[in-house]
Amino acid sequence: MSILIDGKTKVVVQGATGRDGSFHTKQMLDYGTDVVAGVTPGKAGERIHGVPVFNSVEDAVNETGADTSILFVPHRFAVDAVNEAAAAGISLVVCVSEGIPILDMARVMKDLKNNSATRMIGPNSPGLISPGKSKVGIIPGQIMDQGNVGVVSRSGTLTYEVAHHLSHAGFGQSTVIGIGGDPIIGTGFIDVLRLFEADPETELVVLIGEIGGTDEEEAARFIKEKMSKPVVAFIAGQTAPPGRRMGHAGAIVSGGKGTAKEKIEAFRDVNVEVADIPSRIVDLVKAKLS
Amino acid sequence: MSILIDGKTKVVVQGATGRDGSFHTKQMLDYGTDVVAGVTPGKAGERIHGVPVFNSVEDAVNETGADTSILFVPHRFAVDAVNEAAAAGISLVVCVSEGIPILDMARVMKDLKNNSATRMIGPNSPGLISPGKSKVGIIPGQIMDQGNVGVVSRSGTLTYEVAHHLSHAGFGQSTVIGIGGDPIIGTGFIDVLRLFEADPETELVVLIGEIGGTDEEEAARFIKEKMSKPVVAFIAGQTAPPGRRMGHAGAIVSGGKGTAKEKIEAFRDVNVEVADIPSRIVDLVKAKLS
């Protein structure tokens, strides 16, 4: 088991023939992901790394039975691509694109809710990987090992850093998922925690948060009320100045809200241990799992 | 029994203080309808024929428990009024207004479907009456008698004409409903036929159609497949020239489609008798019910 993706996941890559799309299609194939189709309007009939390319997600789904999509399209086309995936009946769409206007995402979320059963991960997400089974996104597969730790994070590379330490220390992962650094995202901490709680393979969850918003505080409440499995956390941005956006559109302390201090306290209040530096997460995991 | 409205229906009148709203509020009250509230923004606290007026449907629902609304607002405000009723949780909204752009109605219908459980009757509808119980709309109550004939029609006054004959001949009505003369309406023939079929009080249905569209043809199919109760019909517009709109936005024969002849044939094909003139509907009813 794992969450959201496994060995049976059939992936279509939207924007497969572009630079990034082509590169990561190859990476996903090399990792063992069942990439069944690529989509680039006007390039139907071509192949990319052996994968057939279609003009539309609809055609790709009809021909290949793809159920999961990942976008490598410029951000101004990302909303249309998500909508296209949803309309074609894709159940999970991973949006890597960064820089999508927040209002557009609010509209997409409302539209998905009104008109489809599609779950979106991202935007501004590195995607997810269920080690040994499938990866959908840009997470480097070589640093991951299959195991029982679920990892969920608002960040990309910080997640790799943490997973790298976990793998080195012998703690493989059930699924590692980056939910994205934007203020409005398709799948939040609580959604993922609920999935990890229900996943028999996952024994412990590592949650990596950062400044901005109150998602970590709500996650803490959820952990207290609904989680039986242990959770450990790390929060980035303790030294970030207030009022400044730290890269991620969502990473900003505004009106005195969303500080790392508040989030760390919220976790400690519900007995979720928080590592002071990334490499020490391993120590917390070790303590819980042995 | 009856369909859609009965003695327990609590009505809010949107636009109650205008000329038509005030007149028909009085008429409905005189008929015995439980008009519990009026709505005119800015006139909260006033009373109209003894009925309290509120600034919003939301306030009216909260204060009075109204479940059904009827609009007497100029057509350019009708869409907003329907949306307001739906957002306030009104379950049945009757739209008398004529002249609403068709695209607006398409949008309203989609929005109601996405965001509410509200049923709309109309636009361009005279409303409905369950004789002896309640009337919501502008149908003159004095011509109706309580009984077992259900009447459904795209027209207003032609319905009165037919009901008048029925009452005179001793055939009272369970519910008389005008679904409206526009091309896109909230509740169609089939919706109403399904309700009449399920209503224990209704023994026979009179369906009054007219030229334009294919609603009558679809109703004929529905009657054949799903109705156990007898249905008799009348179709207006046999002498209407093609390509010209006969008053109702929906009453137009275009591209050779939607003629009275086709509709009459569709009914006769499924053994629904069609009266050649309105006064003879009574003879058909008499034959079926005795």
Add this chain to the structure above:
Amino acid sequence: MNIHEYQAKEIFRKHGIPVPWGEVAETPEQAKKLAADFGKPVVVKAQVHAGGRGKAGGVKLAAGAEEAETAAGKILGMEIKGLTVRKVLVTEAMDIAAEIYVGVLMDRKLGGPLFMVSAAGGIDIEQVARETPEKIHKFAVDPLRGLRSFEARNLAFRVMPDADSAKAAAKIFPCLYQAFADSDASLAEINPLIVTKDGEVWAIDAKMNIDDNGLDRRPEIAALRDADAEAPEEGEARNSELSYVKLDGNVGCVVNGAGLAMATMDLIKHHGGDPANFLDIGGSSSPEKVTTAMRIIYADKNVKSILFNIFGGITRCDDVARGIVEAVKGSPPPIPIVVRLTGTNEEEGRKILGKTDLIPAATMDEAVQKAVELAETPGGTA
């Protein structure tokens, strides 16, 4: 309301659809000058609210100015389906490599806009729909969000001859939908959308019908109405918010409600008469509307009797009665008027009419029979 091709093309142009150069001429000389200034071969096209212009000889190719003049001379004044051609569009003649049908209409059954494309372009789409419906690709547009880019692409790839023209067409389709929605159209059609030998994509014909209910809020569209294309009384009726359609019979009718008005016409025919018009005074009628209705019917010299068939709901019988009294005030009516009033404020209405020369009737059947009889009895009374 129908608008002309040249008007629809102007709307398309404003919405970003590529439309070739074209100008309107009302005389052969104007057509000649336009073609001469343009300097390349043109097509001269009748501007008239009727289909099948091509078959009727209303569309002609002209290699130069002289030919354009000749073509316009033949087309202007021509009758197509009973309508006289008063304007021609002089427009660029284009090389056609492929022709596609593109249209969007308000679909009653669907309850919203239906977008349609077909590789069988340039011919009568209703014929395609009847004979080879599988050649038309249909898509239900969500009216809350319009035609989205990927939806347009999916349609375009089904009908365009190659990837480049598909991508070009996919940019045009949402513009067509927007032109449709922003105009409150009931139909907007490009037939054909062409691909030239150079791979360019152009809308070389355009058709739009407008939802009358939308004209109030689209004054710029309402202004496109061609007054020549309708009877003058129909314009007057519309300005008074009456629904009026002129017919050829001799029994004038004034009815409240479209269904009852149609049934009244049908009943006149049933009783051996011939209706002179459809006329619905609508709900919420004022006395002014009734007097206008009577003035319009008086103006029709075929009319030998007038029938009022009023069943009051939102229309009050007293209002109608007052309107009739107002209209016949001072002088007796020139032709017999049969009045049947039932419903809301019926008593008050009857009282108002009590002291006039009007012929009362208790039922619709009686009223129609009297009116038909009177129309057939020259100068007589029933």
Add this chain to the structure above:
Amino acid sequence: MNIHEYQAKEIFRKHGIPVPWGEVAETPEQAKKLAADFGKPVVVKAQVHAGGRGKAGGVKLAAGAEEAETAAGKILGMEIKGLTVRKVLVTEAMDIAAEIYVGVLMDRKLGGPLFMVSAAGGIDIEQVARETPEKIHKFAVDPLRGLRSFEARNLAFRVMPDADSAKAAAKIFPCLYQAFADSDASLAEINPLIVTKDGEVWAIDAKMNIDDNGLDRRPEIAALRDADAEAPEEGEARNSELSYVKLDGNVGCVVNGAGLAMATMDLIKHHGGDPANFLDIGGSSSPEKVTTAMRIIYADKNVKSILFNIFGGITRCDDVARGIVEAVKGSPPPIPIVVRLTGTNEEEGRKILGKTDLIPAATMDEAVQKAVELAETPGGTA
């Protein structure tokens, strides 16, 4: 991005919101002339990206031109929360009978726009939210359909002092929402919306923050950026699509990914150092971005060491390595550079860096410790 009150008011005005007369002055003399031409009492208001202007003395009433000049003289050049005031808005002084708060912001928890109104207008709304949250009426706007008329009315009747002003406000609220949506704002606020003694309704203050992600498609909004309000390197970084925030420390950092960049800053602090900046080179990085990043950091004279912390996912380690080599080409780096490269194309990246003077590190902890040490050792090497 923040914009000034006078800019937000111009956007409001274009969206149909009633905004009183006002013009911008950059000198006391200009303020005097504006007030003199206007001829009625004015308010002189500091235009600066900071709240609490009133309390800081940045808003002054002036009965006439002389007073306006004096007021502008005091306000221009004033520092408010560390920012120097360079412009004032000279605007009509109005009689206030009632003050209302109206705002719309993008609410993360809700996942969409939240409209807020309160009868407690004219004061700090965050204080109201903390102390008397029941005084704020909130409404979740459906971003697919905007704020609808009846929704605006329902809100207006809750906070406006009478029916007439409620109806006027109900027309303004959807305009505010539209201004918000059409500008890709994250916040649009009228505080206060006033009712005058004559019953007129006016927006006398205006605040808008813009979603940076929306600026690409709103060039007219992007053009409102006040270059004086940010460090020049931040502008350069933005133009190269780098996220850069200048800080006060001496360890420059170049990191890929915002989370890792923040964690790197935190770790520098943890190891006793002080980060000189936040800098995220983002995904899909090109060598050019890396060279720009280094140029920006070199320009910060406080920086004593540079730390590259790269964990390749979509960013390829070889691209980063090429960028570093390009930037140090020809001359040895003026300050020590510690490089940690892991992830996609790690081997290729290491090879490219192999023959340079750069200081390699295997882990983030090691890299940070080295960089902190080097920053504290003047001119030294680790």
